[in-house]
Amino acid sequence: MKECERISDFYGELHDRQLSSHLQEETLEHFRTCTDCREDFKWYSITVRALNNLEEVPAPEDFVAQLSAKLYARPTSRFYDTYLEYVRNFLSSSPHLPLPVGAATLAFLVAVGIVMYNHSAVDYIPQAASMQAVRGAGHTQPDAMVAVSDAGGMGGSAYHLTRPQTHASEPTLPSSTARSSFHSAAIPKSLETNVQFAGAHLNTLADRIGGDNLTVESPSVDVAVESVKRILPNISGRLVEEKTPGKFGEKVIGIRIPSSSYGHLTTELINHGAVAAGVGSHASTPAPSKADAGNLILYIHFVQSP
Amino acid sequence: MVPSPETILSCLCLNIVSLIVASGGRSEGDDDGEVVKRCIEGDPESFNELVEKYYRKIYNLAYRFVGDSEEANDLAQEIFTAAFQNLDKFRGDAKFSTWLFQIATNRGKNKFKYLKRRGYFVNRGQSDTDDERDYLQKAVPDHSTNPEDLLAGKQIQKVVQDAINELDPDHKEIVILRDIEGFSYEEIAKILNLPEGTTKSRLHRARMVVKEKLKKVLS
Numbered sequence: 314m315k316e317c318e319r320i321s322d323f324y325g326e327l328h329d330r331q332l333s334s335h336l337q338e339e340t341l342e343h344f345r346t347c348t349d350c351r352e353d354f355k356w357y358s359i360t361v362r363a364l365n366n367l368e369e370v371p372a373p374e375d376f377v378a379q380l381s382a383k384l385y386a387r388p389t390s391r392f393y394d395t396y397l398e399y400v401r402n403f404l405s406s407s408p409h410l411p412l413p414v415g416a417a418t419l420a421f422l423v424a425v426g427i428v429m430y431n432h433s434a435v436d437y438i439p440q441a442a443s444m445q446a447v448r449g450a451g452h453t454q455p456d457a458m459v460a461v462s463d464a465g466g467m468g469g470s471a472y473h474l475t476r477p478q479t480h481a482s483e484p485t486l487p488s489s490t491a492r493s494s495f496h497s498a499a500i501p502k503s504l505e506t507n508v509q510f511a512g513a514h515l516n517t518l519a520d521r522i523g524g525d526n527l528t529v530e531s532p533s534v535d536v537a538v539e540s541v542k543r544i545l546p547n548i549s550g551r552l553v554e555e556k557t558p559g560k561f562g563e564k565v566i567g568i569r570i571p572s573s574s575y576g577h578l579t580t581e582l583i584n585h586g587a588v589a590a591g592v593g594s595h596a597s598t599p600a601p602s603k604a605d606a607g608n609l610i611l612y613i614h615f616v617q618s619p
Numbered sequence: 620m621v622p623s624p625e626t627i628l629s630c631l632c633l634n635i636v637s638l639i640v641a642s643g644g645r646s647e648g649d650d651d652g653e654v655v656k657r658c659i660e661g662d663p664e665s666f667n668e669l670v671e672k673y674y675r676k677i678y679n680l681a682y683r684f685v686g687d688s689e690e691a692n693d694l695a696q697e698i699f700t701a702a703f704q705n706l707d708k709f710r711g712d713a714k715f716s717t718w719l720f721q722i723a724t725n726r727g728k729n730k731f732k733y734l735k736r737r738g739y740f741v742n743r744g745q746s747d748t749d750d751e752r753d754y755l756q757k758a759v760p761d762h763s764t765n766p767e768d769l770l771a772g773k774q775i776q777k778v779v780q781d782a783i784n785e786l787d788p789d790h791k792e793i794v795i796l797r798d799i800e801g802f803s804y805e806e807i808a809k810i811l812n813l814p815e816g817t818t819k820s821r822l823h824r825a826r827m828v829v830k831e832k833l834k835k836v837l838s
Contacts, residue, residue: 325823353830360830363779364798372678373692377670380696384666384703 316343317350324357527611530618534564537615541566548574553610562617572609651715658706666703673716674699676800677723683795684727685734686784694730698723713809720810724796728788740784782832790825797822 320343326332327340344351373379531537538555545551550570557564570578651672657665677698682691702722709718734740783791796802796810797818808815 321827322823325819325826356830356834357826360826360833361798363775363833364783364794364826364829365801367683367779367799368776369675369679370682370688370691372675372695373688376674376678376692376695377667379692380670380674380699381667383696383700385664 527613529615534615548577564615567612684731724792782829793822794825
């Protein structure tokens with residue numbers, strides 16, 4: 314068998330007639346005695362001739378024209394090619410795309426969110442704005458606060474501050490996180506007219522949010538307003554704005570109080586004659602505004618009671 | 620009835636395109652050097668002369684590497700483009716044809732490896748299953764009664780090409796250069812930058828692989 318393997322190494326040179334006469338004689342002698350090797354060599358020769366006999370595959374007729382168009386076409390700029398290739402690779406190579414783009418997008422969104430949050434002009438207002446009051450007991454809504462005048466009440470500062478019965482145990486201000494949902498859920502469409510002051514030019518913050526964060530009905534609006542003003546020093550508050558809307562007998566005041574004093578304010582209002590249910594010193598503290606940390610700006614809308 | 624090797628061999632002889640004739644058509648003379656010089660000196664369109672002279676052989680070589688007309692066309696275009704772009708690097712210490720076929724075999728091998736990695740040959744006669752063997756035997760009809768037709772026909776061409784496709788790139792390039800393109804061992808050694816002995820031994824191993832494939836299909 315080893316002899317057969319050795320002889321098979323001579324096939325190529327034997328076929329090419331390049332084998333030395335001595336080795337050729339030795340190989341042919343082996344073939345005379347070994348049928349397998351003789352057959353094998355014949356197949357070897359067939360193989361070589363079959364390879365030699367492979368037809369030439371004709372090139373396409375327009376091969377030269379195609380090539381010329383490619384070779385002598387105006388060269389594009391190397392930079393352009395490189396740039397295109399980079400973009401193509403960047404977009405087609407999945408490992409490159411998600412991480413940097415995703416991270417950059419996330420960072421961008423976070424940055425935009427932070428900037429918007431910090432620069433939101435009305436950020437601290439909605440806490441108070443959410444306390445939309447509804448004029449008249451028949452329209453009382455959950456989480457709305459209504460002060461109703463107490464005709465003939467003590468000291469002329471007579472008004473009632475009432476809470477809807479359904480939410481008597483909790484104060485009105487929502488947490489800042491629940492602010493938006495609360496606002497949309499708590500303010501009925503019918504109240505939209507409340508924030509419109511006929512004839513007034515709406516350009517202040519108070520105008521934009523409406524003057525009825527807290528609505529107080531009183532037979533004597535001026536007296537009621539003065540009462541509130543008197544309360545303010547006791548709770549470290551101060552008057553921020555006072556204006557008279559277009560409707561006769563109505564008044565809006567804006568007060569700035571420490572947010573921790575909100576409960577005191579409502580207590581004082583009650584002590585000054587309001588008939589209240591569920592509102593008092595135990596009321597929760599509204600979240601301090603971010604823009605005016607620790608303080609709350611509250612607008613109270615005084616309307617003439619019928 | 621299976622044809623005897625002698626019968627097949629005698630039939631083959633009738634169909635052989637002489638290696639000598641093929642190599643005679645390959646002779647290049649001194650013109651290549653002049654043309655190349657003109658190209659390098661600023662007459663790029665004289666490259667067309669070289670293209671006209673070699674594109675058939677380059678295309679054929681490309682086809683034998685990849686076994687498909689479209690891929691062969693792309694590969695041949697790529698080979699000439701690479702030659703054109705690197706013509707200034709041609710030092711002239713070898714024949715232009717040797718240099719061109721160096722580029723061709725390198726590109727051909729790379730293209731073959733690339734296509735193989737992508738599974739291009741999986742459904743193109745690369746498998747060695749019984750089904751495949753049956754298919755090939757059916758693709759060579761009536762060879763028991765008419766071996767002459769068999770060897771002259773298209774089927775044997777496919778069988779041989781499939782066998783070439785199964786060779787590894789180092790063996791494939793030598794078979795193509797020697798048995799298909801008809802280069803001498805000396806030229807192949809220059810093109811592949813190999814000793815002649817290595818060239819011969821690799822060629823022998825490659826032929827043995829192809830032989831086994833043909834035996835399996837034809838007998």
